[in-house]
Amino acid sequence: MIDHARDLASVRDATDQLLNAAAEVNNASVAEPSRLPGWSRGHVLAHLARNADALVDVLEGRPMYASADARDADIERDAPRPLDVQLADLRDSAARFQEAGAAPADWSRTVELRNGVTDVAARVPFRRWVEVELHHVDLGIGYELEDLSAEFTEREIDFLVARFTGHPDVPSTRITDGTHAWRTGRDATEPEVTVTGSRADLLGWLAGRRDGSGLTVVGGTLPTLPPL
Incomplete structure (x- = not known):
């Protein structure tokens, strides 16, 4: 059985770990390539912030993204921002996700994600946990797959x-x-x-x-x- 509350706590801990690690880099490093082809570290951080908001929309019954083009445009818009702005945005969006995840809800309900994919609401915190952990690795700042729990x-x-x-x-x-x-x-x-x-x-x-x-x-x- 999926324990969404436990997964939500894991998301919080993983996000704190990522924020603390990313705070050690600098603005020049944020503009450097990540491990994802075509994306800088700024792209990864921007995606993580926007993904948190997108999953809030999922939990609250709205479309995850207005469109694929809108998703990509938001990431491109936010990628060049300086480190302090990136981290503040990620921290604030993560807090919004935690708030949405803590709200009373029917966690057995079906929700719709991207491209018509559906899942039970209870798995959304785990999906966010995946985003945070794997993209922490993608940043290329010393966190590896071997470091995952x-x-x-x-x-x-x-x-x-x-x-x-x-x-x-x-x-x-x-x-x-x-x-x-x-x-x-x-x-x-x-x-x-x-x-x-x-x-x-x-x-x-x-x-x-x-x-x-x-x-x-x-x-x-x-x-x-x-x-x-």
Whole structure:
């Protein structure tokens, strides 16, 4: 069962950690490239702030974004801002998300996210937790996938494996860290490929943050995963 209140606390803690780390950089560093192609660190920070507001809209029954173009335009508009403005915006938008998440609500209801994706409201705090943690890594300021908590890493692997299960473009795949195994792809009951590695490397590959060079593949080549 999803514990949205516990996840909301995890979002708060992860956000505080990101804010404290980002406060150690400077305006010049904010303008430098992040680990995401085509995005500066300012783009990542701007996206995190706007995503918090977008998820408030989701929780309150409004469209997540007015449009894909509007989402992109907001990020481009906010990306060049100086560090202190970026951090204040992220702090304020995070507080708005915490407030919306703490409001009495039917957490079993279905909500709509981007591109017609739906989910139960109770999973929205976890989705925000994912945004904060992975984009903290994307900033390239010393926080790595290996630094993520064991709970978060396992849950995000579970989530991504479920996302790719049954996908026609992903071959049947067994994924393991040597102690635990997951199955995903077209027919998760008959693995065609076995992918082995550390949980950090597995998560990095599944989340599009690593190329899979640290993984061992048996029974074929490393599957190419569709974009998230």
